[in-house]
Amino acid sequence: MQQKKKLSLATQIFIALVLAIVVGLLMGDYYDFANAYIKPFGTIFLNLIKFIVVPIVLFSIMCGIISMKDVRKVGSIGLKTVAYYMCTTAVAIVIGLAGGNLFKGMFPAIATTDLAYEAAESTSLMETVVNIFPSNFISPMVNANMLQIIVMALLIGFAIVSVGEKNVTVVNAFNDLNEIFMKCMEMILKLSPVGVFCLLCPVIAENGPAIIGSLAMVLLTAYICYFVHALVVYSLTVGTLGGLSPVKFFKGMMPAILFAFSSASSVGTLPLNMECTQKLGASREVSSFVLPLGATINMDGTAIYQGVCAIFIAACYGIELTLPQMLTIVLTATLASIGTAGVPGAGMVMLAMVLTSVGLPVDGIALVAGVDRIFDMGRTTVNITGDACCSIIVSNMEKKREAGR
């Protein structure tokens, strides 16, 4: 009997994506139906992802540190990771600002007189820093506060390594738990084609071609910058520092890229990202440390989006941004992207911080809020590709360092 050939997860996700767009466009007039009966299944899927993400980040960072067995090695990997994340984010925002300025002339002139945007209570920079550190053992996990979870994982991970040989039982238990949660995640990921369809279809049905029309140029600018950043920065770095051909890299990353595009959540894409990068040759110990960190602090796509939107909003208000103002944007957008949670829509909230830093009216966010999801799909894709690129590079560097010893 002929065996039925099983479609790969990437192909299944791709089919779901195309189906969601087609069905979404056909359902334009019935978006209420899509919202009421299709979206909830997408929400269930997203909930399952959110459920698994806290233990995955906590245990994979801890186990990543434990497996390195050496505090200095963690330091060396950590330093390379953070350096890569910071530099690429700064480049991303420069690309965003350059793209914004280049296409400014083609942006639509939208009246700003009756705009109102209620910014969520924005926190100051120092408050943001203070909030990274947990004051309670349980609450970071209950509230899924990823930065606090990273601090917890680092502290406990380092403590386990420092205590050393004595605590084999704990080490084994943590490794076993890590494996169990990974298995759990694998099960949830099997549902992703359905999840992707149910998440995307209502978005397309609701936004349709009409709303995209008026902001098409701004969206196009952001997407051009996303592509430029991915093709130039990631191809170059993964090719030279990572020792991997960019074509192979993007091909291997396809399942994660498609998933990020349709889910608009870096954190949700984390499990799939781990799978893809490990298949591409990243070591498990590096990717289980670098990726969860990146899903929380490294957001190149978000930085690009903030640059493009800042220029667009300034143009709508007839404000010409000066060079020092743009430099301020580079700094604040880099920080804002660290503070952005890897969930849908988070980058738009942080845009308020960037606009305020150069005295642009926060109400301007209302101009882009309607199509935020479409910006978000692209920026999340860039965000996770940057994380993957870093894990390949750091992994390659570590392998070389070890071979050279």
Ligand code: ASP
């Ligand atoms: N949705 C993005 C992400 O998960 C964050 C953002 O809104 O910019 O990476």
